[in-house]
Amino acid sequence: MPPRKEPVAEPTVLEMICQFNKLKPPKFGGGTNPLAYEELLRRMENLFNVMDYPEGFKVHLATHQFERDAEFWWGTAKPRAGEPALTWE
Secondary structure (H helix, E strand, O other), X not given: OOOOOOOOOXXXXXXXXXXXXXXXXXXXXXXOOHHHHHHHHHHHHHHHHHOXXXXXXXXXXXXXXXXXXXXXXXXXXXXXXXXXXXXXX
């Protein structure tokens, strides 16, 4: 009889953030340069393709990298309690 596979515990939010930060994700300060935004999206998608993060957590990881203008914008744009959550797709 083959050995039983023990269920693997899902990583905690803190573990996912620590793992993500070890990959040195890019920071994003906002601005009007569309190429900087496209570069951020490309690099984040590359990281997400490598790691198996839950779909609903990708927005949290990406917005955790926002600084300055982008961080201020996200504070006004993110969903409030009772509103549907945003997904990466």
